[in-house]
Each structure stands twice: as structure tokens, then as C-alpha cells.
Amino acid sequence: MIMEPKFLHLLSCILLLFLLNPLPLFTHANSPNQLYTQESSGMDFLKTLVGTRKGTTSKGISQLKKYLSHFGYMNHKNNIILAHQTDDFFDDNLELAIKSYQTFFKLEVNGIMDANTITQMSPPRCGVPDSFNLNRSHELYLRIPTLASHYIFFPGEPKWPPTKRSLTYSFPSGAPTDVTNSILHATQIWASVSPFTFSYTPDYDQADIKISFQNRDHGDGNPFDGPGGILAHAYAPSDGRLHFDGDERWVDGVTPGAFDLQTVGLHELGHVLGLGHSNDTGAVMYPYIGDGLRKVLGQDDINGIKALYQF
Template structure:
């Protein structure tokens, strides 16, 4: 089911750069409304909404109405890039199809590619309430769909959402179904729903509460699940709550925060792009420090077993290496266990191509020694010399083909490296990289 405004865009014939068309108005209006094009005749409320999360000074315009001029072509090119359409700067069939789809009322142009964030709430516990529902869905179905959307976001971030009765001054977010000409944000045309942003960056109610999540109940049909010509409440609610939490639109198709959704479809699962965005706004909480016990000396090194369990290595008071590991991924710890040896430096850990951990440390005669798991997540081979001498703690990197490579400073102050001749295999031997260094090395891997 197409909205009246979407139908107007769908009726516009293709237009090339420089051409005039009396039908081009809906296209230019769309580009202005959703943050791609500036107009000197913007009504103040729409201009203020876009200015809150777009840089109006960088938008092309003003434009000549009814002409696909340079500003309009630049705006079309930006829309095409955002929507993964071949960039022509013309109003072609693919662009018309994309613009004819129903969508969120928030503009698209944010602070960069993929997810973009605006601001966050200053608290982690939010309340919500419902006012007017929709007659499209029987019983409490639309409300339950919104509750499910809140649960999805809560599972992905350190936020909680509590439903409360609707009382003035007692709620953070109010959800309801409205006429298309909603006074706080006009949804007439191709807009399915709208929300506001957190108080510090709100564009509808500013810092005032409650914040709205409103659905257009006049021009669109609503459903629970995929239904012919209707829009799934939970999918749209999931998107609008993302705005309420501070996320802008993404250009990653299939993500919840992508601005468009087709009728008769569902999108109820957060994509990695959505999760990365919300994690930037609301980093996970940390527990308090908890002792792992032991009389230890030096700095630890941590590896990740193939099954996801962390394993930590450190010297004890006698210079022997000890290790401790999680008994399940993300779970509790086994306790310290000796790996023997007498070491004078801090360990480094790498993971072999097949998932076996391998640990390195400086020991007797300042030689480097290594010890490796005999199978992924399994037992240990025992220490074996890599010769030397070395005068620094080692650093380990993993090559693109899975071969470990280790770096350490020699007695002459030069940096030396040694590498596996095949993934998980034997070692080449130390080779100089020259230079005069006084500290420990570190390793990173480029793209």
C-alpha cells in the first residue's frame, strides 16, 4: 500500500541532469525533507529538525524548483550512495523505487557511514507508557509488539525499560498511534512513524519529557507479523526506539536502523551494525574488582582459547610460570596451576591457526622459551628453548596466513624477530631488524 506522497514520487518520470520537469517537485521536497538538500523556503520546524543532526552548511542548495540542477543532482547522488544505488545524480528508475517506499520520518544524513550516534540518555533506567492504540490489531497486540521491541534493545545494551501507567510527569516515553498530521511531527506522505531523541539532543520536545514514539494510524495499515500490505509493529517500533536511545540512520541495508522497510515484511533482529552503534552510546557496565588470589610478580598475559575461555599467565614469587583459566566461556575460574620453569621476564601469548595457545617468556641465560597446547583447549607440551639471548619481554603477532611471529630486543639493542615457517609449525630462527632500542616491542596487524 503506497501513501499519497509516495504515489506522487512514483509518478514522476525519469529526469536527467539539466532537464526541467513540472513533476519534479515531490522529488525535491523529499530530498529537502530527509536531509539531502537545503531550501531557502524551509519552514522553520523542519529546518530545525534537520539542523539538529545534519550540517546544513554542507548540504547542496538552494535549488531551482522543477529543474534537475547541480544542487538537486548532488543531493540525488548522496541519496543514491546512502541507499547503495548506482550513483548517477539523475532521477532514474532505481532512485524512484527507493523514494517510493514507506520509511521513518527522521532524516538520513548523519555523521558518517554505517551507524551514527547523536547523544545518550543520562540514566540507564527508562519508563514508558501507552496512550492511544490502533484498531488495526485486535486486543493488546500492538502494545505487546512494542514491549517485545524494548526487550530486544534491553538485551543488547545496559538499559532497562519499565512500563508504567500514563500519568503526567511520571514517564520518559509515551507510545501511541496518531493522525498523519501529528502536531509534533508531520507524518503525512511516506512516513510510517517518528520518535524523538534523548533530552540532550531532542528535536521534537527538546529536553522536556515525555518523549514521543508515534505511529501514523491514518495512512498505513498495522499488523503483528507479516501481513499483506501492512507494516509489522515490532519491526517499526524497534527502529523508532533506536532513535529514542540516540541512534541516527545507518546506510547498512538490513540493519534495524536503515530508514526504510517494505510492507508485508519483518525485521526484528538487531544487526551487528545496530549493536555496534548502541554499544558506543551505552558501554557495558563493569563489575567491581575481584581477586584471583596467588602470590604473583610481573605483568600478566591473556589468551583466548578456541572455545572462548580466557586463560591468563603470570610469574609467581619463585619465577615459575602459573596459569589460570575460565571453566566455561565467560564463567568462573579454575585456580592457579604451575607450568614450572624459572623466568626473568613477562609472558606473551599467541593463538595458533588451529586455536592452540602458545606462550613465550624470557628465562635462563636470557633465552626465550615457549610452551604450547598439544590440542585446542587442551594440555601443554612443556617449555622449549628458542635460544637468544634477548633483553626485553617478547611481543607476538599473527600473520594473515595464521603463522605466529615473535619480536624481542637483542643484546646489541637491535630488534629481532622469529616466525613459524608454516601455520602451527616450526620456527625459522632469530633474524635481525636492526635499530637501537631500549624498550619492549608491541605488534599490530594492518588491514
């Protein structure tokens, strides 16, 4: 049977489109991958807050308070939510939180939602808090420049016990091969600068590190927020849970509009080992993680793991 020329032309066009637009590395079963754009991000509320300062009321401030509280910057007393914590009034506590945030990220410390502060807050990032000073006094907040000048640890400096230097990791059944390869490379990088070795096990339930893709509210009290916003989170030793947001577009490598699994995996494995966030932009433990790039460990990351495990 001879194909009609028009049909052959159509078939060629379809093949060309496929070659120019390859499928993403990973697509969550319940949620198609989506390119990150600022319009699709849960951080859109920031656009209305340019120039807001103490004493003003503006729509979106309550979301800002929630954001800063989640990442450890809002000051609580005895775990009781302070007055104006959930409304749209820019109070003293919010000003102090913004100053702490600006200090951590080496911005001008003015307590105002200026353009640079909004630009810093807008990109996708890890969901683990930057600061763990929720119950500390005003004075301690103002000392953050000293406390956060480099790598930090989780409260109490949790770490894997000395008898546990060989860690197993696993995925739920059905994880694509390319995903496992990305994480394999990330574990090899950490193994090269730490006292740990890592090995894959098919037994997900018994693995030391349990890696999975989750969507929205997934039962751990830290829901994801769809495309953009929070990309992933992990827990301090020796919990071992590491979750990627299944609504993101994940790839193995450098692709504009997509996030490199190896880079984000390297970051989250740092949390699994006990490292907090660094304000060194060259560190893989820096909390904001852009699309279309691959990072490797910086000297600050290496110094942090050596300081934590004393080797």
C-alpha cells in the first residue's frame, strides 16, 4: 500500500514536533508536569506588597506572615500566635521577621517589603525552614548575622549515630530509571566528601532514606503548593523521609523551565544528613533553587558536613 503524500507530510511534522519537544523525565501519575512561571506560582501575592511597611494594611500580608512563619522568621512566644499574626496588618512582629529575613539573605535590613526583598522571596525553593529561632527573643534575632554567616544545623544538631555510616535508600515501586540515576549520582557526591556510603535497596519500607514524589497535602503536615513555590523537603536525622513535589517538571540535567533532580536531590540529602540552610549562594544548601541549572557542592557544604560529623 502506497501512502498519500499529504499523509507522509503530516507524519513527518508529528515526528519533528516530538523530537523538538521530548517528554519530561518524570510525570506524576496524578498530576501532569507544568513549567514554572511566576504567574503560576503561589507567590503572586508578593506583587501587591511592594513598599509596604510597619503600620500599613494591605491584602496579601497575611500570606506573607504565613510564608515567614513557615520558614522560621516569625517570632512566637510560648508557641502562642501573637496578635495580628493572621490578618493583613503590618505589625512590629512582621517588621522584625522581615529584618531577620533580609539579614539572612544579605539584603538591606530596613524591615520594608522593597523590590529586592520581593525578588529574593519569589523564586522556587526548598520547604525546610531557614531559621529555627521561633522561640528566641528580639535580641537574638538581631544577632542572626553571626548565627547565619555560613552553614547551620537543625536544632539540637541531630545526626546519624556513629554506628550508622552505611545508609540505604529506596523509592516506591514504579519510579523511573532516570530518577534513580539522578539520586544515585547525588549520593555518590555526598559519599565523596563525608564518612557515609549509600546503597540502593528495593525494600522501601526498611530503607534508611525513603524518597518519593508527593502532591499537595500528602499527610506529613507540610503540604506542597503546586508548580513553583516549594520544590521539595526532607527531614533531619534519622527520620529519612525525602519528598519531591510531583507537580514540578523534573529532569536529569539542565533544561530551561525544569528542575534538575540531581541538584535538588543533593540539597535534600544534605538535610537528611543533618545540614540546615546556608546563606552562601554558592552552596548547594542555599534554600532557593532555580530552574535550568545544575549545582555541585560548595566549600561551605563540605565545611558543614565536616563540622557536624567531626572528621
